[in-house]
Amino acid sequence: MIEISLKLSNQLYRNVSALAQSQKVSVAEVIKNAVYKTVSEQREPLGRTLAACSDEEVLALARMKMTAAEDQRMSELMEKKRENLITPLERNELEAWFRVYQFGNLRKSQGIAEAFHRGLIKTSDDLP
Numbered sequence: 321m322i323e324i325s326l327k328l329s330n331q332l333y334r335n336v337s338a339l340a341q342s343q344k345v346s347v348a349e350v351i352k353n354a355v356y357k358t359v360s361e362q363r364e365p366l367g368r369t370l371a372a373c374s375d376e377e378v379l380a381l382a383r384m385k386m387t388a389a390e391d392q393r394m395s396e397l398m399e400k401k402r403e404n405l406i407t408p409l410e411r412n413e414l415e416a417w418f419r420v421y422q423f424g425n426l427r428k429s430q431g432i433a434e435a436f437h438r439g440l441i442k443t444s445d446d447l448p
Contacts, residue, residue, distance in 0.1 A: 381431025
């Protein structure tokens with residue numbers, strides 16, 4: 321199991337803490353459950369075969385890209401690595417981001433190929 325730390329605004333922490341108290345669980349459990357639910361919902365189409373995906377899901381995969389915040393974080397970690405200022409924890413985080421990036425690019429490429437095969441696009445330039 322990997323242990324991570326994160327910063328929450330005071331208001332968000334109060335909300336999470338109140339939810340944890342109402343559910344009679346720890347703050348960590350509430351956060352873990354929220355992350356698990358979000359990741360499961362967002363990854364669901366990624367784990368299925370493309371043939372089982374709707375046209376909308378295929379196009380969503382074809383358009384998939386990192387968020388600006390994710391891209392920024394990955395850039396910050398790469399800069400720290402270049403400057404030999406990266407901590408072991410940050411190095412692990414960067415490696416995880418690279419895996420996410422590689423998997424995302426693979427699925428995006430597969431989504432583009434499937435969208436082309438289905439006639440949803442003529443070239444990758446057809447994607448917004």
